[in-house]
Amino acid sequence: MAEPAPLAGFPPEEALGRLLARLGHEGGRQAFRDGLDPGPDRMIEALEDRGLQGRAARLDSRDLAYLERPTLVELREGTWVLLLDGPSGSFSVETPGGVRTLDPEALAERISGRALDLSPALPPGATLWARLKPLFLRQPRSLLQLGAALLMLQALALVLPATTALILDRALPDGASSLLALGVAGMFLATVHQVWIGWIQERVVLFFSTRLAVSAERGFLEHALRCPFPFLQSRTLGDLLQAFGGFAAARDLLPARTVGVFLSGAMGFLYLLAMFALLPGASLVILLVTALLALPTLALGRVQARLQARQVEAAAREHGLLIELVTGIATLKGSGTEARALDRWRGRRRAVLGLELTRSRLNLASDLVLGLVSQALAIGLFIHGGLRLLEGSLKPGTLFAFLQLSSGFTSSFLAVVHTALTLLILKPQLAKAQEILSREPDPRPRRDSPTPGPVPAVLEDVGFRYTPSSPWVLQGYDLRVDPGEKATLAGPSGFGKTTVLRLLAGLHVPERGRVRVAGRDPREVRHDLVYLPQFVRIFGGSILENLRIYACGAPLERLMEAAGPTGLQALVDTLPMGYRTLLPPGGRNLSGGQRQLIALTGALASGRPLLLLDEALANLDAAHAAPLRTLLAQGPWTLVSANPGEPGGTFR
Template sequence: MTNNNGNRMNNSITSNPGAAGSAGGADTAAPPSASSEARDAKKGSLAAFKGLAPFLLPYRRQFAMAGVALVVAAGATLAIPAAFKQMIDLGFGTAAGVHSADNVNMVFLALFAVATVLALATAARFYTVSWLGERVTADIRGAVYRHVVTQSPEFFETTQTGEVLSRITTDTTLIQAVVGTSISMALRNVLLFIGGLVMLFVTSPKLTAIIIGLLVLTVLPIVMFGRRVRKLSRDSQDRIADASAMAGEILNAMPTVQAFTHEKIETSRFSASVENAFTTAMKRIRARAFLTMLAIVLVFGTIVFVLWLGAHAVLQGTMTGGDLGQFILYASIVAGAIGALSEVMGEAQRAAGATERLLELMSVKSEIQSAAHPLALPPRAANGASLALSDVTFSYPSRPDTAALSHLTLDIKPGETVAVVGPSGAGKTTLFQLFLRFYDPQQGVIKLDGVDIKQLDLHTLRGAIGIVPQDTVIFSADAMENIRYGRAGATDEEVIQAARLAAAHEFIERLPNGYQSFLGERGVRLSGGQRQRIAIARALLKNPPLLLLDEATSALDAESERLVQGALEAAMAGRTTVIIAHRLATVQRADRIIVMEDGQIVETGTHASLVALGGIYANLAALQFHNVHVTH
């Protein structure tokens, strides 16, 4: 069993809470990275971005402000060519008279005024859209994280940590670029394209008609090739996620890697994964480079041809020099807008893949949900909670034909200490998984204090249960905060008292900074026994009516075990306790011992009665206590 609390995902996800004790991973929920080419082909960028609407709508006011600044900036840009036309015709053309100097002065003053308006509007647009990009990205990251930490262990069995982290970081960064830059650039260039096109018609309808006809022919190959860029962008993100997942897994298992001298092997594996990501990225980059080249050559080739026609029109006297100058500038604006839109489209295609990946992650729904109208637990009894299993049958989703528990019925009275023993794979840890509702049984009912746990809010249920797992999770924080994880609102004095009960106070005091000592990532600065005592202190601080101990003293030396055993016995007073233990010395004084095999209860009794019975428990005891005589 592993602590499944998710407030610190970099630790709790890494520990793979669902995997401990389960016979296999779940296969009913496909990994979020799974996708199909058919779906990629059907979904366009706009379709993918619709899923971002809930994150964008709360900031309608800021989008409106950005829109106003955008329109003003685009209008100022479109006014510049008209000013140049006036400068050429009135200042230097045949229409210029004795007042040509005055005309030039007025035109340049107007140009400076337009430039000032353009600068102010551009600055306002940049600030607003950048704020929107940061704000929306922060909201998305928070929403994804909140969603992930509510998933059941089944999700974490089918999804790698690196995959989730890649989506929270890399994918949201791509979306940030779109919201904070690309959308603004796209709208700006759309306005410039439309406005420039209108002014081209005003300047020369004939030349404009020719340029539009040619541009239509150039856009078709650009759009068609853009679809390939989008698919390659999605593939590139998936390969990066694969490399991140592999790196996270190996770094979290570094002692094992080094103990088996697999450094070179793992380095080679990671290098191969990175090279795979690089190869895929280069395909995307080559495709985007070709798309950019294609767009520039086709668009500017069209514009150069039309301007050649305009130059001949000026020579023939059908256009003025100012008209041609204005047409050239507006054509440049239109061409620049098209080129910028092709760049933005490339970014949008890439971000569309990231958006789809995030939306896939957000669409994964945990099968373990709180009841729509949850019931309340009765007031806490002085001697703990009752726990009852009635005809419970459960199979892990990955092995639906193999029962981990089969028609199990068990009644645990308030204040009773029940030990569960048996060989590996008997279903002991599965019991704890079901008590905490990490999974739901396919058949049967589990009741806590007479209430079906499916009718309880998950926080209510898990708040009534304290657990000391076999594999302790220590967070990257100091000792005080690691113990306070059991009850967030506990005072320092309460934390220290819990540490005393768990025989942890003494070694914590010896740390360089006492309770403020940083324990290292995953508790690397502590011994196994010290980590276990931190976990016990955490459970004691929570003070639940039901206490689950999963090999709680397995990592302790003889002296520490004696100290912790005494602390646990004191902690068991006034609460119901269920103990999983392979070391039978820790369960001899239990009120009742349950022996499990193949998901069923095969023996029940006290230590003495089970030894006398001469069955499975007696055989287990004989292996551990050499002085036990077993009769058959």
């Protein structure tokens, strides 16, 4: 294969300066402090200093299209280029040699995979609408295109009745061939334009749903993950999936429907005016019948919404149970109780299907009634118009034009009703998303965390219980672990060891007293600590990827340095793919001890000044655990570990 033509980039300071200049800010070069690695983290800091938001992204060639532009993309040799909006289907990049246009494949071959993702975060706001609205308004060009396309689509619908009347009432009776040609050409052009504008409309809606999907959904998940731990813990997976589904539906619905509904309403009104101008009596009948139809349809919508609310709850429970069934399969098979679990799931599934069936029947009935009434209206109109035609009080062109207008009016009207119904029906799912979005997230970690050197960990007169109605787990509890000290919490099961560690990790907040790490609220200094829960989770991916997670992104050399003494290297040496060995979610192809070894090696390599370990060696055999114990005792970190103790054991 031929080598791709060389592409040179800017050094990071220069690239950042150019990006900031394009974004209307100055002084990119001064962004880097002396001696600091001018990598993406520093670039992001420099952006944040100017009130901009960004994040380092790992991407493959397919993700390039979703990057908010202008932004910076790293080339394989470590320099950076500015990614700009290019002609359709290609990218423009600014390089020291000027702006070049490249097709996606050519650019993909040259990038390292690192980029700055400047796509907007989900804006703050009390309601779902308040959060999504600014994201749409940030795309004024597309919104304008969408509005114009919808407006033209509907206005063209007025051209068809006018040309119909022209042909039937004037061109044909008078035998005016030029008028006939004009009418037919008008009809043809209107139809072609309708198809073309419809296509533009779909493209803009697609643009919104794909472009916004990235920032809106990532923003939603980001917010959800920043929600307090007890809140997330109290939600089932099913609840979270429904909330996410509701959010995605709102995102899809808003651009197409909200803009559409205003225009449909406006155009419906215009059609009605034109209809009244032609046949006032028949127009009044149509208006009354459609208005009367709206009332039962919306009442039915309310019933549907209530059913949907129950269905959302039932589906959340069903999803939760299904996930539990799959993740707990070893226990179920071990105890031979799969059939029982299946019965529980079947019961919930039946409830969901029952509600779905009732809703579908209601839908069918309402569609049938709407269809029948509109057909009856059309037939009635036809008969009424036919009789007046025979009397000679109406021209055929006027009748056909009126029929076209009334069909435009009813479809505009039905579009409005349909949107109202969709919003009503989606309300319960939207409420689930809203519940998450209205939750105050945990504070962001401070910029100066991690603190250099070991830090103290302190609980002062702490009172904690899981809910206001449950018993106190800790009351007047004090613990002081000095910088570099190694402390062990020992005590029988249920004593509160995990609770203390989670308080220190900032996952829970005490009801009384205070918890301090490095003299601060642990949530503010999250980068000062690493907490390993009792049952560590292995994520789907390679051993290296898991190590990186537990090592909080520490550099590769530090991981390799830690892996020798912990014994992980010896384990990896036995695997044909070494650190690239793929692990399934949950790491079921590893033993419990091996999973702990990966997590612990990561934690030791993290360089975080406070380690919080919950029975971190419990699954390791004595031969593996002994050197790890020595290692843990020797490091510069402050260590708080929990070990199961005999009843009556000490609980520091």
